Amino acid sequence: MIKTFSGTFVLLLLAAGCAGNRDGDDFIRDNIRQAVAHHTRQTEIIEASGRVLNPRTIYEDGSIVYVPIEDWTSGFFPGSMWLTYELTGDDKWKTLAEKYTEALDSVKYLTWHHDVGFMIGCSYLNGYYRAGKQEYKDVVVQAARSLCSRFRPAAGVIQSWDVDKGWQAERGWKCPVIIDNMMNLELLFEAFLMSGDPCFFQVAVEHANTTLEHQFRADNSSFHVIDYDPETEEVRHKHTAQGYAHESAWARGQAWGLYGYVTCYRYTKDPGYLEQARKIHDFIFSHPQLPEDLIPYWDYHAPDIPDTPRDASAAACTAAALYELHTYLPENGYKATADRIMQSLASPAYRADIGENGNFILKHSVGSIPHGVEIDVPLNYADYYFLEALIRKRDLEKEQL
Ligand code: GLY
Numbered sequence: 308m309i310k311t312f313s314g315t316f317v318l319l320l321l322a323a324g325c326a327g328n329r330d331g332d333d334f335i336r337d338n339i340r341q342a343v344a345h346h347t348r349q350t351e352i353i354e355a356s357g358r359v360l361n362p363r364t365i366y367e368d369g370s371i372v373y374v375p376i377e378d379w380t381s382g383f384f385p386g387s388m389w390l391t392y393e394l395t396g397d398d399k400w401k402t403l404a405e406k407y408t409e410a411l412d413s414v415k416y417l418t419w420h421h422d423v424g425f426m427i428g429c430s431y432l433n434g435y436y437r438a439g440k441q442e443y444k445d446v447v448v449q450a451a452r453s454l455c456s457r458f459r460p461a462a463g464v465i466q467s468w469d470v471d472k473g474w475q476a477e478r479g480w481k482c483p484v485i486i487d488n489m490m491n492l493e494l495l496f497e498a499f500l501m502s503g504d505p506c507f508f509q510v511a512v513e514h515a516n517t518t519l520e521h522q523f524r525a526d527n528s529s530f531h532v533i534d535y536d537p538e539t540e541e542v543r544h545k546h547t548a549q550g551y552a553h554e555s556a557w558a559r560g561q562a563w564g565l566y567g568y569v570t571c572y573r574y575t576k577d578p579g580y581l582e583q584a585r586k587i588h589d590f591i592f593s594h595p596q597l598p599e600d601l602i603p604y605w606d607y608h609a610p611d612i613p614d615t616p617r618d619a620s621a622a623a624c625t626a627a628a629l630y631e632l633h634t635y636l637p638e639n640g641y642k643a644t645a646d647r648i649m650q651s652l653a654s655p656a657y658r659a660d661i662g663e664n665g666n667f668i669l670k671h672s673v674g675s676i677p678h679g680v681e682i683d684v685p686l687n688y689a690d691y692y693f694l695e696a697l698i699r700k701r702d703l704e705k706e707q708l
Contacts, residue, residue, distance in 0.1 A: 331704045338653055338697055339394045342668055342690075345659070346391055349384075349666035350403055359410040361385075364674070364684045365665035376411050379422035383687040385411065386429030390694035393437045394701075401438055408434050408443075415449040421457055421467045423450045424491025429691060432497055444501045451498030451507050454491060458510045462535040463517040465491070465510065474678075480544065482537040486522055486529045486560040488514065489567020496574035508574075515571045519583055521545075522564070527586040528556035528607070529564045549675040555608035558621040559673075561591055566628035572635060584632055585639075591625065592644060600651040601644070605673040616682055619657050620672040620689035622648050627692045630699035642703060649700060652693055659685070669693055 352371070353360045360373040363380045374381055388404035391397075408430040417423050427450035434440040435447065457466045459482055467485045468475050475483065495511035498504070521542050522529050530553070534544035550557030568584040571577065591597060596607050602622040609615045629645035651657060652669060659670050667685030674681025 331700075334649075334653065335394075335697060335701045335704075338658075339391075341653075341658060341661070342387075342391055342694060342697075343395060344661045345664075345666045345668050346387065346400070348662065350388075352666070359407055361407070361410075362665065362667070363687050364681055365667070369665060371665045376414055376426075377417060379420065379425060380687055381411055381414065382426035382429035383691040386433050387687065387691050387694055389430070389433035389437050390691070390698060393433075393698055394694065404434060404438070405440075412446065415446045416453055417450075418453045418456045419469055421454065421465055421488050421491055423454050424488075424494040425688075426450075428491070428494045428497075432494065447494065448498045448502045448504075451495050451502075454494060455506065455510050458514070459535070459537040462537050462540050463513045464488075464535055465514050466537065467532075478534075478544075478546065480532070480534040480546075482535040483546075484514075484518070484522070484533050484535060485531055485548065486518070486567075487563045489518060489571070490563050492567060493570045493574075496570075511571070512575065512577075515568070515580065519568075519579065523583075523586075527583075527590040529560055529587075531557050531560050547677075549677060551606040551609050551676075555606050556590070556594075557606050558603040558618045559605075559624070561587060561603075561607070562621040562624040562628070565591070565632075566624050569628045569631050569635075573631065581635055584628070585636065588629070588632065588641065600654075600656070601648045602651050602657065602671070605676055616673050616676070617671050618673045619652060619669045620686050620692065622652060623669065623689050623692035623696060626652070627696040627699060630696060630703060633703065642700075645696065646700065649693075649696060 349362060361381050361384050362371050363374045364372045366372055385404060385407035388400050388407055392400035392404055411426060411430050414423060414426050427447060431443040431446045435443040454465060459466055462482055464484045465488055466482045467488050468483050470476055470480045492511040492515060495507040499507040521533050530545045531547040531550050533542055534546065536543055545553060547553050547557060565584055565587040568580045572580040572584065594607050596612050597603055602617045602619055604612050605616050605618045626645040626648040629641040633641040657669055657671055659668060664670055664685050668690040670685055671683055672686040672689045676682055
């Protein structure tokens with residue numbers, strides 16, 4: 308057979324290869340154009356206000372919801388500015404990224420919830436890596452200290468939420484830990500690299516290990532909330548807050564877990580974390596309720612499937628995680644799966660036209676159905692992980708050239 312390779316055939320193969328790359332480039336370019344167009348409109352509104360506004364989602368009437376800096380999502384829009392700078396190289400986005408990031412400065416002292424990893428990681432850490440902002444190191448390290456103030460050594464976890472007021476108090480929890488908390492560990496690993504303080508590394512690893520032990524079911528799906536006794540390692544409750552039921556698999560929670568363990572593997576090279584990521588992948592992608600376009604319903608056990616909202620944010624986060632997982636296990640087809648998710652997200656079904664959707668890129672995410680908030684709306688974190696996935700896809704495809 309090899310002898311039959313004619314010059315023409317080789318040329319055809321080369322042409323097909325080039326077309327493949329061109330398709331990839333076109334996909335990246337098209338999505339950059341779209342992101343820039345949305346962000347241009349979004350930032351014109353912010354700049355015209357004379358304030359630093361932080362868009363999170365939209366109200367029912369389509370107007371934009373802005374959040375205070377203490378909100379768990381406050382890092383994503385500044386983060387999207389850094390990602391847009393990375394994708395375009397245009398200093399305009401760097402200037403805006405700096406301004407919106409630096410408005411979050413006092414978040415480094417926030418100790419009343421665990422989300423400083425999202426908030427400071429997406430903003431300051433991106434600035435440090437994508438624009439060499441050395442002066443952002445101190446903010447990252449201080450934020451990591453604040454996060455560690457929530458570490459409960461006897462239980463071996465970082466407590467996610469306080470339990471002294473609101474609906475958290477009503478549940479009777481003592482030390483709730485949500486799977487989302489896995490996303491905050493990157494901040495600790497980075498703070499360790501920046502400061503050399505081994506406590507950051509130890510807290511991250513201990514939290515990841517305790518979560519591995521208690522947060523997953525036999526089918527490798529995760530509970531949303533595990534309530535610990537902070538004085539012992541006793542597990543008091545296995546609950547949900549944002550999922551359909553305590554025993555159900557909330558879609559974004561599965562994505563947070565996958566991304567979290569891939570990230571833990573990046574810093575530790577512990578094969579147990581890689582294995583957990585692989586298992587979470589297998590749960591998601593063998594689930595009979597995962598639709599053909601790979602954008603999950605908001606909960607894998609939602610009773611009204613298929614007449615229930617999808618969650619594009621879970622899909623975007625999953626795609627970003629799979630591109631990194633592919634770099635550790637290149638034979639497993641993770642990039643192809645991530646590419647399929649990205650094709651779906653970039654299709655008219657999920658990607659908004661310019662001037663609609665409150666100037667967010669993606670439609671059809673879910674905040675919390677049990678709380679009756681943000682149902683089938685754009686969310687700033689869906690856009691953030693979509694852009695991060697786009698960068699990872701671009702970089703992987705560049706390497707292949
Ligand atoms: N971390 C909160 C959420 O995923 O909705």
